[in-house]
Amino acid sequence: MNSQQDPVETKPPAEQSSYQQKHKPASEFNSRTEYLEHELEIMELKRWKLNLPFRDFRIEVEDWVPAFAATIGKIVMVTAMVAAFASQFNLSPEFIVENVRYELLIAGVLFVVLFSALINPLTNLAGTHGPMIPLIPLIAAAGGHPLALGIMVGIFGLLLSASKGGSKLVTLTGEGVRGGLLIYLGAMGLVGQIKKFDQWSVSIDQEPVFFVVIFATIVIYAYLAKIQKRWLAIPLCSAMAGIIAYAMGTPFSFVTEPGLPNMSPFYWWGENTGWQMGWPELHHYIAVIPFAILAVAMWSPDFLGHRVFQELNYPRKAHKVLMNVDDTMAVCSVRQIIGAGLGGGNLASSWGTYMIPAAIAKRPIPGGAVLTGLVCVLASVIGYPMDLAMWEPVLRVALLVGVFLPLLEAGMQMVRSAQNSQSAGICMFSCALVNPVFGWALAMLLDNLGLTGDKERAESLSWTDKLTIPLITFIICVGSLALVGQLPGFPALKQQT
Template sequence: MKKDAGNSYREKRKKSSEFEKREDYLEHELLIMKFRRWKIHLPFRDFHVEFEDLVPALAATIGKVVMVTAMVAAFAAQFGLSSEFIAENVRYELLIAGGIFVIIFSAILNPRANLAGTHGPMIPLIPIIAAAGGHPLALGILIGVFGLLLSITKGGSKLMALTGVGVRGGLLIYLGAVGLISQITKFESWASSVNASTVSFVVIGITILIYAYLARIKKRWLAIPLCSAIAGIVAYAMGVNFEFTTAPGLPHLNPFWWWGENTGWQLGWPDLGHFIAVIPFAILAVAMWSPDYLGHRVFQELNYPKKAKDVLMDVDDTMTVASVRQIVGSTLGGGNIASSWGTYMIPAAIAKRPIPGGAVLTAILCVLASVFGYPMDLAMWEPVLRIALIVGVFLPLLEAGMQMVKEHNDSLSAGTCIFACAFVNPVFGWALTMLLDNLGLIGDHKRAKSLTLKERLIIPGVMFLVCVVSLALAGQLPGIPGIF
């Protein structure tokens, strides 16, 4: 029986030439894969690497370089560190966390755990964390500990199950719309700063046409590499200057160098006061995980066959991987704050690909980008960076949210969620609307009546209080000064 179970994928697998359409082959692959939690999975025995896996791998690598650079640069600005430190730390993250960690956890040990990416919403809080006396290592360790507690208690999957369709849709619409506007604004500002205002208009115009065509022929999974490449080519052809500056090499691999008094972060090792200072921020970071992870799994549910349950991202296992990666990465000297890897999961789900195949390619590309250096320059160039985020993250988020809001009751929940998100931030909006929706004050009243008291009030109420208190302590509630 064990032998048959181990060989079931290979026995059921068919060649792509046996199917009329490529999409049918990809869906068949999803249906016959049976991923097991914390067991050894091997390429060709339990999954294959397909051409479609290259697209999310490219998108993930671009997104990794972009997001980690933004994260580390925010820390560096607060601690007076140089641009050389930023490049060195990004390289370190790509090599250790983006390469080795991804292969071990998301490709081999647990293909239902999404890759551990970067927690973008935490970037604006970094100046506040530094001003409060926070230490990057203390913050990373506490985020990992709190994340492990949430994953062990299955809190992530429970919160996902208690988030209604309308709340999910509203959250995705808000995140997609705000992110889309933000990226366009930043692209236009950059174009103006280099005296090339026309470039942003032309590049975005071409991107709209290409993206619409790809959607029409059902090839949206090609959007990130194709649109990013065309954006870079068009911008360069219109006279925008680009040059390679990051030479090949390896980063420092000694944690004691990174956490030295006069080397690396130049902060030394954290003390008890550093840990106390970052407690509210660590709680807030983990509280933000649930809506983030929820949004990523939704893409699988929308694009995979309904019966492909054994390849869907497991929220709790993803939290476990992100938590372990956070503790390990921070201890080694990395400046990244981890979350579910959106620039990987979204295009992978659209391409109808499971996690492990693309994870292998992502790890390889991250290591190559780290060692060679020059790919980092390409990924960080404004036309490539902005278009990759627009077509790879924010447009799909917006579209997925709109697809989910079909019923009148769901539209009421979605509207309330968008309003609450705009009032404070997505964490507050999600927690408040989930509570109101489960109480039956908005949304589907029949659904609310079917819930137990624990599901209707206690869990959503506790989550709302945790979010509000954490936001208040961090000074993120409008008109209320932060304690830290």
């Protein structure tokens, strides 16, 4: 009888994975949190080997939260990026919709499930490089080509990954610098999203919607934090925002009909179809080199923030499920080259709207990755969910509670001592002077030299870790920023040559 009720029991222990042997049903634990933390502690996810659901990990109800959050974030960010390209190259709104659809299929089918769920679940999903969006007009003005840019970003990313540079930079970034970076990113993101939502409500002559939705979001988020259910913030607050806005008379309609985009790279890179630019030539690759270097330089602080989120929310024994920074860089690089080659307009980076809610929900990468791939594909094919995700009340609230407020909270948790607060303050000051890339590089250099922060930590470092690597990183970041005109008061060096 027992073998019929539980066929797993009949397997010899040698045929079961370590995870299967150690797994216990949720009913044996005093709380759901205990069960989820136990799952994180017993998993031994494998790098670059096949990982299977129920053999190496499970898919839980909590995994739906990062899946929905990631899909909303993906639609929002890719739309913003493709729209920025489209405005520079005089492409139609229909092009934007079709390319975003195409990117959802590329991400969902080729990379989210294949890499982050099955082949290497220690890699975060390859999302969208948001900080590069403001630079797209400069890329176009410099004579850049989207495909050339994507390929060069991928090549530089693979070089950084192969040299283990990403993980080394994460190790050399002290807690104070990490905290300052997260606080700055969180605070600036909060202010930016609230400002955009307010401007939108004014533009449609529905100003009360802004206050009522944000007020309700604050109350709900505070209650979820009190009952330790913050992982529900994105679906609950986004649904609330949409319901309140619609009830107050805010206009909304479904316009994107079901369908599939053109999947031929020759269509997208034709001279009269798709991007209407043809295939890139040598001068296109030369034009985008400084922007590609800058894009990859921005990866380290981005990836660092996402791994820190896991470290803060996972139990200490869960080190075997933490995101591998170098592997994530490798996957983002490969995704960038293949995605751009197929015709997509996305620039890849670590997927924040997936990792942050997944970490808060105490879930590893692979379970939610399977569901994210499924939801992305469904959203692309059905079409209508894209309209809902891009509706201002929904997308602004999703980004507020799913990305920027958790970033702010995590940064504040890391700044507990006077030494860390000093490093954090310098980091935020430097970020405000230029941008987060400059701020992180300068603060890391000063912190490792012992000029700020923990002096004992600085004394324990070798001169390579204390000066050589941080100084080279700072020079590369500043040089890249100078080339593309991102240093305040200085014209772009590339335009002078």
